[in-house]
Amino acid sequence: MEKLYQILALAGVISYWLLVAAVTIRVVVKRRAVSVSLAWIMIIYILPFVGVICYFLFGELNLGRTRAERAKQMFEPYGEWFTQLQQCQAHQPKLLNLQLSQIHDICTNRTSIPALCGNTLSLQDTPDKILLSIIRDIEGATESIRIEFYIWQNGGLIDSVNAALVQAAKRGVKIQILIDSAGSPKFFRSHWYSLMRTSGIDVREALAVNAFRMFFRRLDLRLHRKIITIDDQVGYTGSMNMVDPIYFKQDSGVGQWIDVMVRVTGPTVNILAAIHAWDWEVETGERHLPTFPVCTIETNGALHPIQVVPSGPGMPDHLIQQVLALAINQAQHSVRITTPYFVPSDILLQVINMTAQRGVTVELIIPKKNDSLLVNWASKSFFTELLNAGVKIYQFDGGLLHTKSVVIDQQYCLIGSVNLDMRSLWLNFELTLAVDDDEFTKELYWVQQTYIEQSHLIDSNEWQKRSLFHRALERLFYLFNPLL
Structure with missing residues (x-):
């Protein structure tokens, strides 16, 4: 025996x-x-x-057989829809500045999505501004509302959003809501979820999490986009989840979450609606592409061009990383970055360092306290290299800075849901906007400046004095880079 x-x-x-x-x-x-x-x-x-x-x-990017096959079949018809936009008046590639023109070229060649002009943009930088604006637009909806978020948590002004959606559904507005399963488990057990369903709102759970699916699909692949479109006329995107920060993660010890959202009107809203339609079809198999827009612009008006840059399984690999690298590499004077989670790829790290070494002022603003212990320590493993290259690192002490933004030369910017970590760059469904609008960019730069005023600048000499234990933790958690 x-x-x-x-x-x-x-x-x-x-x-x-x-x-x-x-x-x-x-x-x-x-x-x-x-x-x-x-x-x-x-x-x-x-x-x-x-x-x-x-x-x-x-370990591997696995969307699951059904979704992967569906996404593969969708790419051509969606590409044809996006290609039609290149023929409308709002597509003015010859009028784009050099920087956005190069971003436009890579996006149109890889996804067929063009930069469109004739938009208006409004930067909303407080929870009340964001949520009250969303509520007003929902109350004015007459035909359709499309929404997708990673986290949806009831409480505070979110209950008012929920109520406005229920009332809109009773008016006959067609509402489709896609919410990530892992990000919003409490919502799917709440009375608001049941009330929405009984009111006729089509609410779907994206990338459902359960023990059985773990063998067929990567569990930490998440729907991280934040999109709202109303009547295909008004759109929202940015970094904020559908939460009221006063009621969200108050016991996490990191303070209130700090976010921004962008309210958009104009032709770009139809692209946001099409991205929602893509995600909806990947999840459900149902196609609800928006009607083709009338893309006209005022000839005497400002261009306000916007390039929508999506990424995720089924879409071209590494597109957002390419756009980020291209934008930062084009900088002549300054780059200012805000991100809550900083665990960059080797490519982005090299681009950031090289840009600073060219004499460009590079500023990185990250939260001092983070809700992820792994990310908090792994981020610090990059500080020495960044500081040696001349990057200025600010640690924000006014809460969990969740805004994801990049301002280049105070002339144009990137803003959306994308963190500078491997999960956003390689794994999740993400979205960012490349915006060539002087007034909007200056407003975002000013908001970033208010973050700096609440931050501590890391001194290179002081950083070198940290303990050996501190250094060991940095290297240990850096090893878990693939899981962050």
């Missing part, structure tokens, strides 16, 4: 190491950043069994 146990134990050990060897080979042959591959190999070997399980769950 003892020999049998020994044989079984030996067989188990051999089987496990064969499995580890097979997974290691798979990690190596997958085309990805060398640092990511090395980090996965470290996790697999340092954490026996756990590392292998983590790789099966989180």
